[in-house]
Amino acid sequence: MTQSKQQKVYDYLEKKSQILFFVLSPGGSIIEANGFARSMTGCLVHKTTFAELVVDFSGSFVFQELVQNPRGPHLLNISLSSGVPQSFYFDFEPVGTQILAFGMQDLDEIKTMQHQVLSLNQELNNAARSLHKKNAQLLQLNKEKNQFLGMAAHDLRKPIGLILTYSEFLLDEAAHVLDAEQQGFLTTINTASMFMKKLVDDFLDVSAIEAGRFDLDLHPVDIAAMLAHSLKINHLQASKKGIALQVETGKFHHPVVMDASRIEQAITNLVSNAIEHSRPGDTVIVRWFVRNGSFVFSVIDKGPGIVPTEMQKLFTPFGKTGTKKTGGEKSTGLGMMITHKIIKAHNGDLLADSIPGQGTTITFKIPIKA
Amino acid sequence: MITDPLYRQYLHLLLQGNRNGCARIVQQLLDQNIDIKALYTELFQKSLYRVGELWESNQISVAREHLVTAITEGLLNLVYPRLFEKERATPKKVVISCAANEFHQIGGKMAADIFELNGWDSHFLGANTPVEHMLEYIQEEKPDLVGLSVTVYCNMPALKAGLEAIKSDFKDLDVFVGGQAFNWGGRNLVKQSGARYIPSLDVLDTIITE
Numbered sequence: 413m414t415q416s417k418q419q420k421v422y423d424y425l426e427k428k429s430q431i432l433f434f435v436l437s438p439g440g441s442i443i444e445a446n447g448f449a450r451s452m453t454g455c456l457v458h459k460t461t462f463a464e465l466v467v468d469f470s471g472s473f474v475f476q477e478l479v480q481n482p483r484g485p486h487l488l489n490i491s492l493s494s495g496v497p498q499s500f501y502f503d504f505e506p507v508g509t510q511i512l513a514f515g516m517q518d519l520d521e522i523k524t525m526q527h528q529v530l531s532l533n534q535e536l537n538n539a540a541r542s543l544h545k546k547n548a549q550l551l552q553l554n555k556e557k558n559q560f561l562g563m564a565a566h567d568l569r570k571p572i573g574l575i576l577t578y579s580e581f582l583l584d585e586a587a588h589v590l591d592a593e594q595q596g597f598l599t600t601i602n603t604a605s606m607f608m609k610k611l612v613d614d615f616l617d618v619s620a621i622e623a624g625r626f627d628l629d630l631h632p633v634d635i636a637a638m639l640a641h642s643l644k645i646n647h648l649q650a651s652k653k654g655i656a657l658q659v660e661t662g663k664f665h666h667p668v669v670m671d672a673s674r675i676e677q678a679i680t681n682l683v684s685n686a687i688e689h690s691r692p693g694d695t696v697i698v699r700w701f702v703r704n705g706s707f708v709f710s711v712i713d714k715g716p717g718i719v720p721t722e723m724q725k726l727f728t729p730f731g732k733t734g735t736k737k738t739g740g741e742k743s744t745g746l747g748m749m750i751t752h753k754i755i756k757a758h759n760g761d762l763l764a765d766s767i768p769g770q771g772t773t774i775t776f777k778i779p780i781k782a
Numbered sequence: 783m784i785t786d787p788l789y790r791q792y793l794h795l796l797l798q799g800n801r802n803g804c805a806r807i808v809q810q811l812l813d814q815n816i817d818i819k820a821l822y823t824e825l826f827q828k829s830l831y832r833v834g835e836l837w838e839s840n841q842i843s844v845a846r847e848h849l850v851t852a853i854t855e856g857l858l859n860l861v862y863p864r865l866f867e868k869e870r871a872t873p874k875k876v877v878i879s880c881a882a883n884e885f886h887q888i889g890g891k892m893a894a895d896i897f898e899l900n901g902w903d904s905h906f907l908g909a910n911t912p913v914e915h916m917l918e919y920i921q922e923e924k925p926d927l928v929g930l931s932v933t934v935y936c937n938m939p940a941l942k943a944g945l946e947a948i949k950s951d952f953k954d955l956d957v958f959v960g961g962q963a964f965n966w967g968g969r970n971l972v973k974q975s976g977a978r979y980i981p982s983l984d985v986l987d988t989i990i991t992e
Binding site (some may be wrong): 508527530531533534535537538540541544545546548549551552 | 858
C-alpha cells in the first residue's frame with residue numbers, strides 16, 4: 413500500500429469510521445483515539461487510561477493480560493459518555509512499544525436483536541388490538557346483560573306483586589280458617605315474595621344505573637316531613653327486633669330541592685342496614701342537620717363494625733362485607749351501591765366510618781338547593 | 783382536517799423517531815372527531831408510502847424505516863377504542879394474514895381495521911403466519927372472506943403457496959390480496975389463483991361499502 417493510500421485509510425479511521433480505535437502505551441494510557449472513540453467514550457488523550465473505559469463489575473480486568481495475549485477478539489463492555497455501556501469486540505495489535513486497539517460491534521448480534529425487538533413490538537401491538545377488540549365486545553355484552561336484567565326484573569315485578577298482595581290478603585282475611593301450619597306457610601310465602609320484590613326493585617335500579625338512565629325527579633322537599641315518612645318503616649323494623657331508634661332532628665324549615673323518593677330509599681336502606689346489624693337492646697341513632705349549605709344525614713349503630721380491609725367493598729355491587737346481620741336478615745347486596753349512586757346523583761358524598769367491635773357510622777352529605 | 787402543514791409536521795416528527803410528538807397529533811385529531819378512514823389514508827398510509835419512497839431512494843436507512851413502522855403501529859392503538867366501539871348486529875367475518883416469511887404487517891393490519899370500521903368482525907393473524915396455522919384458523923373461524931398481505935416482492939412464492947393452499951382446502955372461499963409488493967409485479971399470479979387484488983385502502987373501503 414502506498415503511503416498516500418495508508419494516509420487515506422488512517423484519515424478514514426480517524427474521522428469517519430465507526431470503529432473504536434486507540435493507540436495505547438504499554439501501561440494502558442491512551443496516547444491517541446479516533447474521532448468515534450473520543451465522541452463515544454468522552455476519553456481524554458494522555459489523561460485517560462484504557463482500563464478506565466472498561467466496565468469491570470468483577471474487578472478482574474487486567475490490562476497487562478491483554479498485552480500478553482493480544483489476539484482477540486476480547487469482548488469488553490465500554491462505558492459510553494451517554495451513560496449506557498455497550499459491548500465491543502476488541503483486537504489488540506502490538507506495534508513497537510505501543511499497542512493498537514480496535515473495537516467493533518457485532519452487526520449480526522445487533523441485527524438479531526433488532527429483528528427480535530421488532531417482532532416483539534408487533535406481537536405486543538397485535539395483543540393490544542385484540543384486547544381493545546375484546547374490551548369493546550365485553551362492554552357490548554355487559555350492555556346486553558343489563559338490558560336483559562332490566563327486562564327480566566321488569567317482567568317479574570307484576571307476578572311477584574300479585575303473590576305478595578294475595579298472600580297478605582289471605583293472611584288478613586282467611587287466617588281464621590287456616591291452622592297454624594298453613595298460616596306459617598303463608599307467612600313464608602309473604603316474606604319470600606317481599607324479599608323477591610326488593611331484589612327485583614334493586615335489579616331495576618342497578619340496570620338503570622349501569623345503562624346511565626338513573627334520572628332524578630327533583631322537587632322542593634320539606635326535609636323533616638320527608639324523614640318522618642321514610643323512617644316509619646324503620647321504626648316498625650326496629651321495634652320488632654327490640655332496638656331503639658333514636659332520631660335527632662335538625663332545625664331547618666326551608667324546602668330543599670331533591671328527589672324525595674330516592675332520598676327516602678337511601679335513608680331506608682341505611683337505617684335498615686344499621687338495624688339489621690344491631691343486637692336486641694341496642695340503640696340506633698339517626699341524626700340530621702343542615703350546615704354550610706349541605707344536608708347532612710348520619711346513622712350510628714353499635715353493631716360489630718366493618719374491618720378496614722372490607723370497607724372498600726361496601727359500595728360495590730354484591731360487595732357484602734364479612735359482618736353478619738344479627739337477625740339473619742337477607743340482603744340483595746345491592747342496597748349500598750344504589751344508595752351510593754343516589755347520593756352521587758345529588759352531587760353528594762357517602763362516607764363510612766367504622767371501628768370493629770364498636771359500631772359503624774354512615775353519613776351522607778348533599779348540597780342543598782333552596 | 784389533515785392539512786398539508788400538519789401532515790408535514792407529522793412526517794417530520796415520524797422521521798425523527800419522535801413517538802410522543804406523533805401521538806399528540808393523532809390524539810388531537812381523534813379529539814376533533816376525525817373520520818378514522820381519513821386518518822388511516824391521509825396520515826398513516828400517506829406517510830408510510832413516503833417513508834417507503836425515501837428508503838427506496840436511499841435517503842433513509844432500513845433501521846429508520848423500521849422505527850417509523852413501529853411508531854405508526856403503536857399509534858394505531860390510540861385509534862382502537864373508537865374503531866371497536868361500533869355496535870355490530872351479525873357481522874361478516876374476515877381473516878387477514880401476512881404471507882409466510884413476510885415480516886411487514888402494518889398494511890394487513892390497517893386493512894383489517896378498515897373492515898372493522900365497516901362493521902365487519904376482523905381477525906388479524908399477524909406477520910409471518912405459517913400456512914398450516916392460517917388454514918387451521920380459517921377452519922376454526924369459518925370466515926366469509928380471507929385477505930393476504932405481502933409487502934416484499936421476494937415473498938411472492940410464499941403468497942402463491944398460501945393462495946393455493948386456501949383454494950385447495952376451501953374451494954368456495956373468497957380471497958383477496960394486497961400490499962406494496964404488487965408495485966413490482968405478481969398481479970397475474972393473483973388472477974390465475976382466482977383471488978382479487980385490492981390496490982389500496984381506499985379501494986378496499988369502496989368495495990366493502992358496495
